[in-house]
Amino acid sequence: MWLASHSAKGKTANFRIELEAPKRLEDNEAKPFDIHNGQGRFIAEPGSDASALLSDLKNVLEAKTLPEVQRAGTLPFTFVSFGSHQSQAPAGGFNADPPGNWTPMKVFVGEGEQEGEFYLNLNPALKKGQFSIKDPDCGDIVLGQLAKVL
Numbered sequence: 001m002w003l004a005s006h007s008a009k010g011k012t013a014n015f016r017i018e019l020e021a022p023k024r025l026e027d028n029e030a031k032p033f034d035i036h037n038g039q040g041r042f043i044a045e046p047g048s049d050a051s052a053l054l055s056d057l058k059n060v061l062e063a064k065t066l067p068e069v070q071r072a073g074t075l076p077f078t079f080v081s082f083g084s085h086q087s088q089a090p091a092g093g094f095n096a097d098p099p100g101n102w103t104p105m106k107v108f109v110g111e112g113e114q115e116g117e118f119y120l121n122l123n124p125a126l127k128k129g130q131f132s133i134k135d136p137d138c139g140d141i142v143l144g145q146l147a148k149v150l
Helices: 051-060 136-146
Strands: 002-008 011-019 036-044 074-081 103-109 116-123 128-133
Touching (some): 002 051, 011 051, 051 128, 051 136, 116 136
Antiparallel strands (some): 002 011, 011 036, 074 103
């Protein structure tokens, strides 16, 4: 479990990220990454003020509007991990050589017409995480889903 926080503009957002043990995909022998998939959830923390984080994520995810949503205690998601011990390239991509401490993941939130995806990259050595865009068409959907618990 990760306890996450983001401070900006005098506001601090706190939330947790919980990941179940991922399962290795059977058909990834020839792939350059050790691909796993699993389930997780974002968990809301009491007293969190995510207004600055949501504003920053709006830009990162290329969302058009800040959502007005009803808060929830948890937001379940599915993820695909592209290996652990990755290094981050200057342009933002990830590589197994040289090894590093990043675990890049694609995260899927919501369902049906409100399903979206984004990248979540975690580095336990730096105690750092990154949200990044997968598809600008999903920006508003992803931001709306994340706003429920951040």
